[in-house]
Amino acid sequence: MWLCNSSIGRKVVMSVTGLALILFLTFHGSMNLVALFSKEGYNMICEFLGANWYAVAATLALAGLAVLHILYAFWLTLQNYRARGKDRYAVTDTPKKVEWASQNMLALGVVIVLGLALHLFNFWYNMMFAELIHQPMMGGIHAADGYGYIAQTFSNPVYVVLYVIWLLALWFHLTHGFWSAIQTLGWNGKVWFNRWHIISVVYSTVLVLMFLVVVAKFALCGAC
Amino acid sequence: MDKNISFKLRYWRQNGPKDKGHFDEREMKDIPGDTSFLEMLDILNEELVSEGKEPFVFDHDCREGICGMCSLYINGTPHGKTERGATTCQLYMRKFKDGDTITVEPWRSAGFPVIKDCMVDRTAFDKIIQAGGYVTARTGQPQDANAILIPKQDADEAMDCASCIGCGACVAACKNGSAMLFVSSKVSQLALLPQGRPEAARRAKAMVAKMDELGFGNCTNTRACEAVCPKCESIANIARLNREFIAAKLND
Numbered sequence: 402m403w404l405c406n407s408s409i410g411r412k413v414v415m416s417v418t419g420l421a422l423i424l425f426l427t428f429h430g431s432m433n434l435v436a437l438f439s440k441e442g443y444n445m446i447c448e449f450l451g452a453n454w455y456a457v458a459a460t461l462a463l464a465g466l467a468v469l470h471i472l473y474a475f476w477l478t479l480q481n482y483r484a485r486g487k488d489r490y491a492v493t494d495t496p497k498k499v500e501w502a503s504q505n506m507l508a509l510g511v512v513i514v515l516g517l518a519l520h521l522f523n524f525w526y527n528m529m530f531a532e533l534i535h536q537p538m539m540g541g542i543h544a545a546d547g548y549g550y551i552a553q554t555f556s557n558p559v560y561v562v563l564y565v566i567w568l569l570a571l572w573f574h575l576t577h578g579f580w581s582a583i584q585t586l587g588w589n590g591k592v593w594f595n596r597w598h599i600i601s602v603v604y605s606t607v608l609v610l611m612f613l614v615v616v617a618k619f620a621l622c623g624a625c
Numbered sequence: 626m627d628k629n630i631s632f633k634l635r636y637w638r639q640n641g642p643k644d645k646g647h648f649d650e651r652e653m654k655d656i657p658g659d660t661s662f663l664e665m666l667d668i669l670n671e672e673l674v675s676e677g678k679e680p681f682v683f684d685h686d687c688r689e690g691i692c693g694m695c696s697l698y699i700n701g702t703p704h705g706k707t708e709r710g711a712t713t714c715q716l717y718m719r720k721f722k723d724g725d726t727i728t729v730e731p732w733r734s735a736g737f738p739v740i741k742d743c744m745v746d747r748t749a750f751d752k753i754i755q756a757g758g759y760v761t762a763r764t765g766q767p768q769d770a771n772a773i774l775i776p777k778q779d780a781d782e783a784m785d786c787a788s789c790i791g792c793g794a795c796v797a798a799c800k801n802g803s804a805m806l807f808v809s810s811k812v813s814q815l816a817l818l819p820q821g822r823p824e825a826a827r828r829a830k831a832m833v834a835k836m837d838e839l840g841f842g843n844c845t846n847t848r849a850c851e852a853v854c855p856k857c858e859s860i861a862n863i864a865r866l867n868r869e870f871i872a873a874k875l876n877d
Contacts, residue, residue, distance in 0.1 A: 403874045408803075408843040409833055409867055410874070477843045484802030484842030486735040488646065491635075492728045494701030496798075496852030503847040504800060581846040584860070587868030591861045 409585070411477055416582035418470040423579060423608075425463055430611035437618055440548045447547035452532035460529065471514065478507050502577040509574040516567025523554045555619035564616050568609050575605035627658020627719040634669065636681055636729040642738040642746075648728070649681075658719035662705060663688060663695065665718055666729075682742035683729075688714040690855070693790030696797070697743055698730040703794035703853045712792060712855045732797035736804065736841045749839045750791045750807060757831035758811045760820055779817050786814035788856045795850035795858075801842030806850040808836050809866035810858045816869055826873035833870055 403410040436443040450456045495504070502509065527540030527550060537544040542553065554560050579601035583589055589597060631654045639646030651672070656665055663685050670680040686694035695713035699705030705716045721727060729743060737745040787810075795806035812829050815821025821828070844863060851860045 406837075407833060407870075407874075408805075408837050408841075409870045412843055412845075412867075413871060477845070481801035481803070481842040481845070484735050484840055485800065486733050486737075486802065488733050490698060490701065490730055490733055491648070492701040492730070496702075496849055498852050499847050499849045503845065506845065577846070584846050584864050585844075585867055587864050587866075587871055589861065589864035591859055594861065 411473060412585045415470065415473050415477065416585040418466045418473070419578050419582045421466050422463075422470060423575065423604075425466075426608055430608055433615045434611060436548055436551055436615055443548045443551075444546055447528065448545045450529075451545055452529055456529070457533070467517075471510065474507055474510055500577055502573040503581070506574060506577060509570045512570035513567065513574060516563070516570065519560075519563060519567070523560070524550055551615065551619050552623055555616055556623055558620070561616060561620040565613070568612050568616070572605055572609040575608065576602050579605060627717075629655040629657050630718060630721060630723045630725075631655060632721060632723070632725040632727055634727050634729065636669070636743070637731055638681070638742050639731070639739050641741060644739075646739070656718050658717065660718045661688070661714060662697070662699070662716040662718065663714050682740075682744045684744045685714060690715045691790065693792035696732050696745055696747070696793060698732060698797055700728055703732070703797040704792075704855055707855070710855060710857050712790075712794075732793050734793075734796045734799075734802040734841075736796060736802060736839055737793060745793075747791070747793050749841070750793065750804070752839060753804070753808060753832050753835045754791075754811060756835035757824070757828040758815070760815060761824060762820075764820075773819055775818060783814050783817040786810045786817065786858065786862055789814075789854075789858050790856060792855060794853050794855060796841065798849040798853040799842065799844075800847060800849065801845055802840075803844045803850075804836050804839075804841040805844040805863050805866065806854060806858055806860065808832050809860075809862035812866045812869060813862045816865065825869055826876065829866060829869040830873050833866070 404414050405411065432443075432446050435446060524547070527542070528544045528547060531537055531539040531544040540550065542549040555564075580589075580594075580597040583597050583601075584594075631652065634651050634653050635648045636651075637646060638649050651669065653665065653669065656668065660668070663683075666681060666683060673680050684694045684696050686692045690712050693712070695704065697704065697713045699713065699716070704711065704713045706720060707713070707716045731737075731739050731743040732745045732747075736749045737747055740746050789807060789810035791807060791811075793804075793807070796802055796804050812825075812832060815828065816825045846860065846863075848860055851858065
């Protein structure tokens, strides 16, 4: 199967799963923005995406994508480490056009996974999981009260700092990951390179700001 | 006439692929600025030979930037900090300062085992070309220039891709030891021309399969290869190879 046993095939899996995860983040970020102006509206979305069969199925599919992306990342990195040979250069001078993020995608990915674990603990565990095990009050607030969980989480400055670090790592990861995925799928060329590069930076910035603005609002003025 | 410089040279010594290897050091005195880097190494070897020591081994051939034999990693950059579009042989000592320390290493990659000192075995590239980097039809005599019409833009692009000299600087610079810039340039030089189209799918699959088999890494688009390529090959070639390969696999 070429998606496993060829280098370009393995990269295609990384690209497609990565782009699908970016699409998910776009939906997630858009829904979060509702919490800025309507508690009822946001909680309606939370109820819609509670322990319903379609939401659970979508969550499983999403988890599958993330797991595939992470497993392939470790697999590719291990192969690349071996391909580098046993000796390392005594002196290295990285060219200016090589972006820092492009050389540290796995490290950034690990930070993102750690942030994701915290995020699932803060929200998913108390919301969808609580409903699935029929204990809607497990987290102290009703499982469908997503707005309440946002306010509770970001009233703690430690979580605010951790989420900002997490989102920053995500920004770096996406500024390289987005155009790199397009490049791997072959939709690139001399003219489109700069265009995709700018689209990647702008899209990643807007996406991360969509999340950051919610964190900032609840950190600075709570549920006001 | 450039002024003379003196510097400390650290050069890699290794007796074959299994040897551990180490750096030797030597103070080089009064080297004229218009000496090429390889001429400077000739001076080093003359000194070593006159002292009854074994000369330092490095690859070189045409010494005019077209053969692709030079392969030195100088102060952390493949081919050193030459003018854009030049190989080690086109690097001159005027690029360095008096009192500098210059570190010379071989290409370090699992795909390029060290033969001795800074000479590495790059037959892996020949094997990739043998896997499909050619047109199988006998081309015969040169045809009339207008017999097959090719847009000037395509002809120029194909020529740019064909200017890859297969030196391996892309692999040396890549943190993943990936040979994608080389393979994509060699696939592109034929894929862009009508003569190369009939076998384009087979060629892309065969060359990528050979590249993977020989232990080169997976491209992660860091662009280090493009930054150091002495022939200014673009990663647009890599996108083209990806396109060719994915289309070929989907059509299987």
